[in-house]
Amino acid sequence: MPTDVFAVLAEPARRRILDELRVADRSVGELVVALTISQPTVSKHLKVLRDAGFVSARTAAQQRIYHVEPTQFAALDEWLAPYRRLWTNHLDELARHLDRMEQ
Amino acid sequence: MPTDVFAVLAEPARRRILDELRVADRSVGELVVALTISQPTVSKHLKVLRDAGFVSARTAAQQRIYHVEPTQFAALDEWLAPYRRLWTNHLDELARHLDRMEQ
DNA sequence: GACGTATATTCCTTGACAGGCATATGCCTG
DNA sequence: CAGGCATATGCCTGTCAAGGAATATACGTC
Secondary structure: OOHHHHHOOOOOOHHHHHHHHOOEEEEEHHHHHHHHHOHHHHHHHHHHHHOOEEEEEEEEEOOOEEEEOOHHHHHHHHHHHHHHHOOHHHHHHHHHHHHHHOO | OOHHHHHHOOHHHHHHHHHHHOOOOHHHHHHHHHHHHHHHHHHHHHHHHHHHOOOEEEEOOOOOEEOOOOOHHHHHHHHHHHHHHHHHHHHHHHHHHHHHHOO
């Protein structure tokens, strides 16, 4: 996890790329068409996403087909996990609260 | 959700603040001590977190006690949801793969 | 091997944002 | 109401990253 996961996702264009790739693998050209962003800009964002481990690419002739790499999303999920308790598992929250009170 | 959730979390100092507040509510001064960041900087980050709905504060004499507000974390979780399938499927595939190898 | 397509990279400019410092505001105590 | 503490805000500057335009690289085709 060299690059900051959140910094990478902070860019809206990159999230749009991920949303697109989540549905299906895409070539750079397809992303350019789908997102109406210039090709160099898309390539640069893809580089950032690649370096951060969010996507990877396979070569098919002149094209590069990108696909989502789940690992970094799992990392984000892990970061979120301790906060998840705050809004989902109210019983856990209550239990911890009672634990504190018992001491 | 006026401000971008990811942009807010992109700042490491803000995540440290949230990690601190997740454990327990804290006054600004306590955060300054705990994180070794200047008071104005902490206050500015808290303002960003407040405006984005990540935290809120109650007034206690001269102090302001901050606490985590779960809503935005839930929003983040919702964003993550469709991607979650990606890596749970991935784990399933890995499991099947290992099953095959065992035979 | 020249050419066309697909993608990556470089250079440059511009805008946003973080941090330091100084200062303002709010609140309590004597 | 003066003075001190806790927090917020304003100003300034440096940094960094995004986007546009031009160009480089890789690959296939004729």
